[in-house]
Amino acid sequence: xxxxxxxxxxxxxxxxxxxxxxxxxxxxxxxxxxxxxxxxxxxxxxxxxxxxxxxxxxxxxxxxxxxxxxxxxxxxxxxxxxxxxxxxxxxxxxxxxxxxxxxxxxxxxxxxxxxxxxxxxxxxxxxxxxxxxxxxxxxxxxxxxxxxxxxxxxxxxxxxxxxxxxxxxxxxxxxxxxxxxxxxxxxxxxxxxxxxxxxxxxxxxxxxxxxxxxxxxxxxxxxxxxxxxxxxxxxxxxxxxxxxxxxxxxxxxxxxxxxxxxxxxxxxxxxxxxxxxxxxxxxxxxxxxxxxxxxxxxxxxxxxxxxxxxxxxxxxxxxxxxxxxxxxxxxxxxxxxxxxxxxxxxxxxxxxxx
Amino acid sequence: xxxxxxxxxxxxxxxxxxxxxxxxxxxxxxxxxxxxxxxxxxxxxxxxxxxxxxxxxxxxxxxxxxxxxxxxxxxxxxxxxxxxxxxxxxxxxxxxxxxxxxxxxxxxxxxxxxxxxxxxxxxxxxxxxxxxxxxxxxxxxxxxxxxxxxxxxxxxxxxxxxxxxxxxxxxxxxxxxxxxxxxxxxxxxxxxxxxxxxxxxxxxxxxxxxxxxxxxxxxxxxxxxxxxxxxxxxxxxxxxxxxxxxxxxxxxxxxxxxxxxxxxxxxxxxxxxxxxxxxxxxxxxxxxxxxxxxxxxxxxxxxxxxxxxxxxxxxxxxxxxxxxxxxxxxx
Ligand SMILES: Cc1ncc(C[n+]2csc(CCOP(=O)(O)OP(=O)(O)O)c2C)c(N)n1
Numbered sequence: 001x002x003x004x005x006x007x008x009x010x011x012x013x014x015x016x017x018x019x020x021x022x023x024x025x026x027x028x029x030x031x032x033x034x035x036x037x038x039x040x041x042x043x044x045x046x047x048x049x050x051x052x053x054x055x056x057x058x059x060x061x062x063x064x065x066x067x068x069x070x071x072x073x074x075x076x077x078x079x080x081x082x083x084x085x086x087x088x089x090x091x092x093x094x095x096x097x098x099x100x101x102x103x104x105x106x107x108x109x110x111x112x113x114x115x116x117x118x119x120x121x122x123x124x125x126x127x128x129x130x131x132x133x134x135x136x137x138x139x140x141x142x143x144x145x146x147x148x149x150x151x152x153x154x155x156x157x158x159x160x161x162x163x164x165x166x167x168x169x170x171x172x173x174x175x176x177x178x179x180x181x182x183x184x185x186x187x188x189x190x191x192x193x194x195x196x197x198x199x200x201x202x203x204x205x206x207x208x209x210x211x212x213x214x215x216x217x218x219x220x221x222x223x224x225x226x227x228x229x230x231x232x233x234x235x236x237x238x239x240x241x242x243x244x245x246x247x248x249x250x251x252x253x254x255x256x257x258x259x260x261x262x263x264x265x266x267x268x269x270x271x272x273x274x275x276x277x278x279x280x281x282x283x284x285x286x287x288x289x290x291x292x293x294x295x296x297x298x299x300x301x302x303x304x305x306x307x308x309x310x311x312x313x314x315x316x317x318x319x320x321x322x323x324x325x326x327x328x329x330x331x332x333x334x335x336x337x338x339x340x341x342x343x344x345x346x347x348x349x350x351x352x353x354x
Numbered sequence: 355x356x357x358x359x360x361x362x363x364x365x366x367x368x369x370x371x372x373x374x375x376x377x378x379x380x381x382x383x384x385x386x387x388x389x390x391x392x393x394x395x396x397x398x399x400x401x402x403x404x405x406x407x408x409x410x411x412x413x414x415x416x417x418x419x420x421x422x423x424x425x426x427x428x429x430x431x432x433x434x435x436x437x438x439x440x441x442x443x444x445x446x447x448x449x450x451x452x453x454x455x456x457x458x459x460x461x462x463x464x465x466x467x468x469x470x471x472x473x474x475x476x477x478x479x480x481x482x483x484x485x486x487x488x489x490x491x492x493x494x495x496x497x498x499x500x501x502x503x504x505x506x507x508x509x510x511x512x513x514x515x516x517x518x519x520x521x522x523x524x525x526x527x528x529x530x531x532x533x534x535x536x537x538x539x540x541x542x543x544x545x546x547x548x549x550x551x552x553x554x555x556x557x558x559x560x561x562x563x564x565x566x567x568x569x570x571x572x573x574x575x576x577x578x579x580x581x582x583x584x585x586x587x588x589x590x591x592x593x594x595x596x597x598x599x600x601x602x603x604x605x606x607x608x609x610x611x612x613x614x615x616x617x618x619x620x621x622x623x624x625x626x627x628x629x630x631x632x633x634x635x636x637x638x639x640x641x642x643x644x645x646x647x648x649x650x651x652x653x654x655x656x657x658x659x660x661x662x663x664x665x666x667x668x669x670x671x672x673x674x675x676x677x678x679x680x681x682x683x684x685x
Contacts, residue, residue, distance in 0.1 A: 109662030162417035192394030325667040
C-alpha cells in the first residue's frame with residue numbers, strides 16, 4: 001500500500017528539489033507568501049501556549065509542526081469555498097480569513113470565537129471527532145445542487161478515521177459526487193494512541209479505494225507538495241470529478257493540548273530531533289537559501305512585524321468587554337420560547353438585575 | 355466485632371482507579387477499554403497504572419470510536435466479560451447513543467433474560483472546569499429516561515469507589531458518571547480493598563427539619579454551602595445526595611419531604627426534562643398532602659452549556675439555591 005500511495009514531495013528536508021513539475025510556478029513571491037504565513041501561524045501558536053501558561057486563556061490546542069499541511073491546503077482554496085476545521089486547525093483558518101483576535105477569543109472561552117469572518121464560509125472548530133466530514137460533504141453537495149463550482153475542504157486527524165462519521169462522510173461524498181477535499185493530517189498520534197494501534201492500514205490514503213475516490217498521500221511538511229496537490233484536488237472537485245482523500249503525513253511537536261503530557265506516551269527527544277530535520281518552516285528557509293531567495297534583513301523584519309501583529313491581537317482579545325449573560329439565552333432559537341425566556345427572567349431577577 | 359480496615363487518603367479520581375483495581379484483581383473477566391486508557395492512564399489519569407499492573411490485554415487502548423467501544427463491549431459482556439468502558443467525556447458519548455439505546459439497555463428484555471449486558475460505562479461530566487466546548491455537557495437525563503439503564507453519580511471519593519464496585523458487580527448496564535469538578539477537589543479516607551456502596555440508595559448529608567435539598571454530583575458542594583448560609587438565617591436543611599439517579603431512592607425522598615414539607619431540587623442539567631421533574635412527580639405521588647410550599651428547582655437552563663467565559667452564569671450557584679430555600683420557607 002505504501003507503494004500504491006507513495007508520499008509525494010516537491011522539496012526534501014534539505015530544501016532541495018525532488019519533483020520539478022511545478023518549478024515554473026514556484027516563484028519568489030509565492031515562496032515568501034508561504035513562508036510569511038507559516039511563520040505567522042507558528043508565532044501565533046507559541047503565543048497561545050504561553051497565554052495558557054499565564055492563565056490568560058483556557059486550554060489551548062497547539063499545532064506547531066503542522067503549519068505546512070494547514071497553510072498549503074488552505075491557500076489552495078478560493079473565495080466562496082467552504083472550510084471545516086477541527087480544534088487544531090487555526091493555521092488553516094487564519095490563512096482562509098479568520099482574524100487572530102477571533103482565534104484567541106475562542107480559546108478564551110468566548111462564543112465570539114465561533115463567528116465566521118464577514119463573507120467567509122468557515123465553520124466553528126469541530127470538537128466531536130469526525131462529525132465535520134459530513135457537514136463538509138453536505139455543504140459541497142449544496143454547491144453542486146446550486147450549480148456553482150465551489151468546493152469544501154475538511155480537516156481531521158488520523159484518529160478521526162476510526163469514527164463512523166469518517167466513513168459515512170466519504171461514502172456520501174462518493175455516492176453524490178460531492179466537490180469536497182478530505183484533508184487528513186496524519187500527525188502519528190490521537191492524543192496518546194499511536195497510529196499503529198489506531199489502524200492496521202499502512203496508509204490513510206488507501207481508505208479512498210473503498211469509496212472509489214482519488215486518494216493522495218503526501219509529505220505534509222513540504223508546503224509546496226501540500227499546496228499543489230491540494231490545488232489539483234480542488235480543481236478536480238470544481239470540474240465535477242468528485243471528492244479526494246488527501247493524507248498529509250506530519251507531526252505535532254507539542255502536547256495534544258495544554259492539558260496533556262506527551263512524555264507519558266512518546267519519546268520527547270525524538271520529537272525534538274524532528275525540529276532539526278523534518279521541520280516545515282526550516283525546510284522552506286533552507287529552500288529559500290538554496291534558491292537565493294533568503295534575505296536576512298527581510299526575515300528579521302518579518303519576525304518583528306508578525307510579533308507586533310500578534311501582540312496587537314492579544315491586546316484586542318484582552319480588551320474585548322466581558323460577555324453579557326443574555327448571550328447564554330438569546331441565540332438558542334430565532335426567538336426565545338417561553339421556557340428560555342422565563343429562565344432568563346428568573347436569572348436576571350436572582351441577580352437583582354430586574 | 356470490628357476489624358481495623360486500612361484506609362488511604364484518596365481523591366475521587368484515585369478512588370475510581372482503586373475501585374477498578376480491586377475488581378480486576380478479584381475477577382479475571384473485568385476489563386477496561388477506551389480512548390487513551392492504557393499507556394496514558396486516561397486523560398484524567400483515572401486508569402493510571404492499570405496497564406502496568408494488568409497488561410494490555412485487560413486495559414485496552416481502543417481506536418477512536420465511541421460506538422465501536424460500546425458496541426464491542428456489548429458483545430464482550432454477552433460473552434463472559436465485564437467491560438468497564440470509558441467515554442473520555444460524557445459529551446462524546448453521543449456516537450454510542452444508538453448502541454446504548456437500542457442494544458445495551460434492552461438485550462435482557464428482548465431475550466427474556468437469555469442474554470445480558472453486565473457492563474459499566476464510565477464518563478466524566480459537568481461544567482465548571484473551564485473545559486473547551488461540548489466537554490461540559492450534563493446529559494444524565496438522556497439516560498435516566500432510557501429503559502434498561504441504571505445511572506449513578508458519586509459526589510465524593512468514598513462513594514465513588516464503593517459505588518463503582520457495586521456497578522461492576524451489577525448484572526445490568528450501569529452508566530457511572532464522574533463529576534469532573536469533584537475529581538480532585540477533596541481527599542478522603544477510603545478503605546483499602548473491597549466494599550460496597552449500594553446502588554439505589556441516597557445519602558443524607560445533613561439533618562434538618564425545615565427544607566429538603568436534593569442534589570447530586572458537583573452540586574453537592576454548592577448545596578452544602580447554601581445550607582450553611584440558610585442555617586445562619588435559622589433555616590435547617592435536610593441535604594440529600596441522591597447518588598443513584600435511576601432508580602431513585604423513593605423512600606428517602608418521601609420520608610424527607612414528609613418531614614420538612616418543603617423541597618429545593620438542584621442540578622446543573624437543563625430544567626426541562628431534568629431529574630427535578632422526576633423528583634417532583636415522586637413527591638406528588640408520595641407526599642402531596644404533606645407539602646407546605648410548591649417545590650423549587652435551581653437548574654441549568656434550556657440552552658447548550660455556554661463556552662466557559664459564561665459557564666458560571668449557567669451553573670447553579672449557592673446564592674441561587676439560598677434564594678430558593680428562602681422562597682419555599684416564606685411561601
Ligand atoms: C467524539 C469524540 N471522542 C473523543 C474526543 C476526545 N478527543 C479529542 S481530540 C482526540 C484525539 C484526536 O486525534 P486525531 O483525530 O488524530 O487528531 P489530532 O488531535 O491528533 O489532531 C480525542 C480522543 C472528542 N473530541 N470527540
